[in-house]
Amino acid sequence: MLAATKVPYLYGLTKLGQVFGTDKVDAAHTRNGLAYTDIYERYLRPWRRQRFTLLELGVYRGNSLRMWNSFFPRATVVGLDLEPLAAERAAEFEVTVGSQSDPEVLASVVRKHPDLRLVVDDASHITSLTIASFRHLFPQLPRGGMYIIEDLAPNTYEDWPGHDAERGTNWPAIQQNPEESRFNVRQDMDDFLRELIRDCDLGGGPFGEGPGAKEVAFVHVWPSIVVVGRA
Numbered sequence: 001m002l003a004a005t006k007v008p009y010l011y012g013l014t015k016l017g018q019v020f021g022t023d024k025v026d027a028a029h030t031r032n033g034l035a036y037t038d039i040y041e042r043y044l045r046p047w048r049r050q051r052f053t054l055l056e057l058g059v060y061r062g063n064s065l066r067m068w069n070s071f072f073p074r075a076t077v078v079g080l081d082l083e084p085l086a087a088e089r090a091a092e093f094e095v096t097v098g099s100q101s102d103p104e105v106l107a108s109v110v111r112k113h114p115d116l117r118l119v120v121d122d123a124s125h126i127t128s129l130t131i132a133s134f135r136h137l138f139p140q141l142p143r144g145g146m147y148i149i150e151d152l153a154p155n156t157y158e159d160w161p162g163h164d165a166e167r168g169t170n171w172p173a174i175q176q177n178p179e180e181s182r183f184n185v186r187q188d189m190d191d192f193l194r195e196l197i198r199d200c201d202l203g204g205g206p207f208g209e210g211p212g213a214k215e216v217a218f219v220h221v222w223p224s225i226v227v228v229g230r231a
């Protein structure tokens, strides 16, 4: 593996996102003056000096992995992407090549990183795949862990500018995941979010460990992002 670039420790997450060039800081990912990274920093600043594993689903060129790695100098930052090229472009990190919905691939990452505490899903943004990853990974997180799902809009609104009536969305991942595109169903995302809220409130939902057991500590919905806390 190559050595990862380090930049000044005092930089905040948005500054680091700009330095490394992730789209999490651009205008398309900013609402009401807050980039995704401004929102994440509110949750994650207290973890900055801690040791844990962060898994990002969706690596592309590795720029967000570089941002996370600089923000969390003691954390282990790993990625997963469908495209082998992503692993090459982010050669300084451990990047597993496979689908975000493949239980064996996800299980192998969890086995290797039992201290997994934070998952960021910036992969396909296809509802069925987003939910599959969550169902597998969220229960593996420890109490206090967090799971972030990005770019909800393409899955959620018929009037999102990229919406395509036939395929649900013109998101590029539709080409990468042709089998799954027909499962990019808005109602499924609505039902999923409702299940999370129910589990958070009453427990015993689909992620429950039994009657009354709660796995979801909170469900925070931000523009196009949901941050879910592990109870």
Ligand SMILES: C[S@@+](CC[C@H](N)C(=O)[O-])C[C@H]1O[C@@H](n2cnc3c(N)ncnc32)[C@H](O)[C@@H]1O
Pocket (backbone or CB within 6 Å): 021, 022, 023, 024, 056, 057, 058, 059, 060, 061, 062, 063, 064, 065, 080, 081, 082, 083, 086, 098, 099, 100, 101, 122, 123, 124, 129, 173, 176, 177
């Ligand atoms: C938006 S890009 C990730 C950008 C990166 N996180 C950043 O901020 O710089 C989405 C990535 O998800 C990957 N992807 C698409 N479908 C996937 C799937 N089913 N499983 C895993 N990765 C997938 C694509 O190959 C692409 O590299």
